[in-house]
Amino acid sequence: MKLYEKTASELSEMLRRKKCSALEIYEDVSNRIKSVEDKVGAYITLSDETARKKAIEVDEALAKGEELHPLAGIPIGIKDNISTKGIRTSCASKMLENYIPPFNATVVEKINNADMVVTGKLNMDEFAMGSSTETSYMKKTRNPHDLDRVPGGSSGGSAAAVAAGEAILTLGSDTGGSIRQPAALCGVVGFKPTYGSVSRYGLIAFASSLDQIGPIGKSVKDIAMLQDIISGYDKMDATSKNMEYPKLTDNLTVNAKGLKIGILKEYFGEGVDDSVKESVYKVVKLFEENGAEIKEISIPSANFAMSTYYIISSAEASSNLARFDGVKYGYRAKEYDSLIDMYENTRSEGFGDEVKRRIMLGTFVLSSGFYDAYYKKAKIMQKRISSEFDNVFKDIDIIISPTVVSTAFKIGENIDNPVKMYYNDAFTVTANIGGLPAISLPCAKDEKNLPIGLQLIGKKFSEQTLLNAAYTYENLCGGFNVHSQIL
Amino acid sequence: MKDYEIVVGLEVHAELNTDSKIFCDCKNVFGLEVNTQICPICMGMPGTLPTLNEKVVEYAIKMGHALNCKINSVCKQDRKNYFYPDLPKAYQISQAEVPICEHGYLDIFVDGEERRIGITRIHIEEDAGKLLHDDSFAGSLVDLNRSGVPLIEIVSEPDLRSTEEVKAYLETIKSILQYLNISDCKMQEGSIRCDVNISVRKKGSTEFGTRCEMKNINSFSAAVRGIEYEAKRQIDLIESGGVVEQETRRWDDVKGMSFTMRTKENANDYRYFPEPDLLTIVIDEDKIKSLKAELPELPNKKMARYIKDFGLSQMDATLIVENIDKCKLFDECTALNLCVPKNISNWILGDISKYMNETGKSILDTPLTAKRLCEMISSVEKGVISNSAAKRVMQIVIDEDKEPQQIIEELGLVQNSDVGFLENLAREVLAKNEKSVNDYKNGKTNAMGYLIGQCMKESKGKANPGMIKEIVIKLLEE
Amino acid sequence: MSIDIKKIAKLSMLKIEDEKIEKFEKDMEAIIDMVDSLPSIDGELNLDPDNVMALRKDFAVQNKYTRNELLQNAPEVQAGCLVVPKTVE
């Protein structure tokens, strides 16, 4: 019995029916890691000892008849920019190669409290800057569906681990598409919650106003279960929203009838692969056949979202990453002859080229004389885009679009062309700009057998509506088969 | 020098005496072992986030009210980006565009005249850590205990025209902070510091000269020295045909000189932008009003009242107001309405100040309550005891925690003011000292002092000195 | 748009090796050209009073962490302090 191929909700059932133990689940996943990790390279750090201990604790508690969280005993991998007390958190950077946080991110505390089994820390683009996980200083991660191709990024390790069976669930972070784009490229489910619904405390910041932690998994129900654990108000995060967070899992329903779906026409234009367009249209049709109302909509400023995103995210990043100066933690250059020299050498040696590019772009757009022309303009555009979204959501429930313009590209193919690389995020950045919840679902495979993803976007804090739509599609299409067939 | 006037604007940074730091719940205390009052947040660890201390907002609003500012009930915080080892995040969370308070003023007294100084703004921000240097060590050491201590920065308009005004402004700001009990204002602990913007211009000119900013000023007296030095430097430069360059200078109080820190060309580019980790600060209008209602009478207002209502000199009023304890005692005493305010002021600025200086104690921590002090002063006013007896009484009240009345009785300090008794006494003394009486009548007026002295001696010091003097004069003139 | 990459690098506390300057310059200019497509739109960066922040009560918690725990990641520590090259401003 391949336990690692099961969904979290299936395993949860099995655990409670004593069909297997938490330790057996963990060992199955652990053996899977041993057998495929060489090829996939999803993990930066494994936490085998603590994971095993936790699994045994869960088994003991269940044996005693204790009431545990439904996801207790389920193996979960965590992106390496989420702080884990006592476990190295590197952000896939030389800068933090040996950094061990003295505290847990709020989401990690919540996962621990739910007794999930943390398998380890997952690879990513350095400081979450990238769309292919190629900017990682630590290692290469390969797409489990084609090992010559990228898994997407920046949460490439998180998406690849799920597709390869190296974790049942994972956590990623999404600043401009970093959960959804790799989920699409690896053929798994990736969810970016509404900004403010999951605490960012302990998430090593890339762009504070856009970053959001979210779940990656094999089914919508699994996503809902994990989201129920990690969401909620956190007084440690001033941007977290203080409100009721009803349990999404309890209210998942299949119902296409009357669902008002908007087709975002700007996202079906030139530059999108035909196979991607066709696949998403098929899904639209499926929804329609089952009673959904389809409407073409327009976000006129959507085409400016990319520029807006790169200005705002880089500006915030340039400031957020200034603290890496070789004084308090992290890498320090070996040679220097003054304070400034130490700063410059430390940062030049500790950061990779993509991170340097973003820091410099951000420094430039904030620098005196350019602030108004770039940063301020982008913030005003952000507002306009948000209000255009507010407007369309008056008439519809969710928006449908492709997640990415194409399927996974070859490793090395775009690495020397940052602008081309940036277009990977073209359809995902809008949700971050608007603070909206969005999910990527596997919807087909192209002629090379590479996964194609579709994206559903909801209005702020409409997680339930969005996940219900996703759940409806999952049921209508007969479920997702996320696992790689080649490993 | 005489042809010029100085134009000064001040930026005063005051540490607030909250319980916890501005963005984390570390203790806000001074002087503990290095790096023991820190946490991941105030040491800028990756992934940490700030949460704003509500008291900091309240204290800033109180100061805003005290300085007659408009309170911005909706405001925000911004990042000021620069690299320095004492700034762990490499940015300071401050306020740039919209400060919490702006457009205020402060009335100060200089040479008995009231002067109104404009307050540009008051904003909230975090303090940085400290760099420690030791000659025995090749590097510098960083202590982050102070990192995240809350500050308000009070920025004045360039309205100050002399070092006297600067001093009065700084002293007034300091006493207001103390009256509001929002800052300890301990200069030696760096809890209040200032930066000075200064330019000079020919008297009568309405245009501003090029200004220099002077940093690293750690006391009010240093501010005065720094301004005097800098004014002279700028005037000398202009007089010798040079031009003042806009720059940031560092004041070295030991050398008594300022040095260029940064010229205009390599000025810092702080790349301010809105702090994305914090949302908008929205303060309830009712809250703003109630904070205003809670304000105590402020020292500059008190001063005006002391001068006007109690007839105190500006000097005396200043001296009382400057010290919050003396002021409290004075207010309590005047409220009792048992004696003349001027006499209370004399006692407070005389013997009580002397006691406080000598012992380092506050008078409020002694058994000399306002009521006891007033009873004692009133006894002097009524002629019951002499001034010198009162000094004894005061010391005993403090040392033994007794009522003045009891001490006066126990020690028999009551003066003899009985006219008949005093006349008899004077006649006896005059009779015994015929020579002195004759001396007096021959124009040696100092003989009278001797006679009065003899009367006091005979009465063992109990004769009312004023009355006995009158009686002796009357008898001598007979 | 041309960019003074050396100046921006300096402001960012980065050193760019000579042989990489050209590539960085080219990439940065391409990125700037992309983001330059933003049209000029009217508007102000107004405060957002609907997005109100909850404030923290002023309450101090002591000794949550030991000094050693907090300094364990520091590159150089002496006498309980972080060490940097001699710095006097």
Ligand SMILES: [Mg+2]
């Ligand atoms: Mg300041």
Ligand SMILES: [Zn+2]
């Ligand atoms: Zn702290």
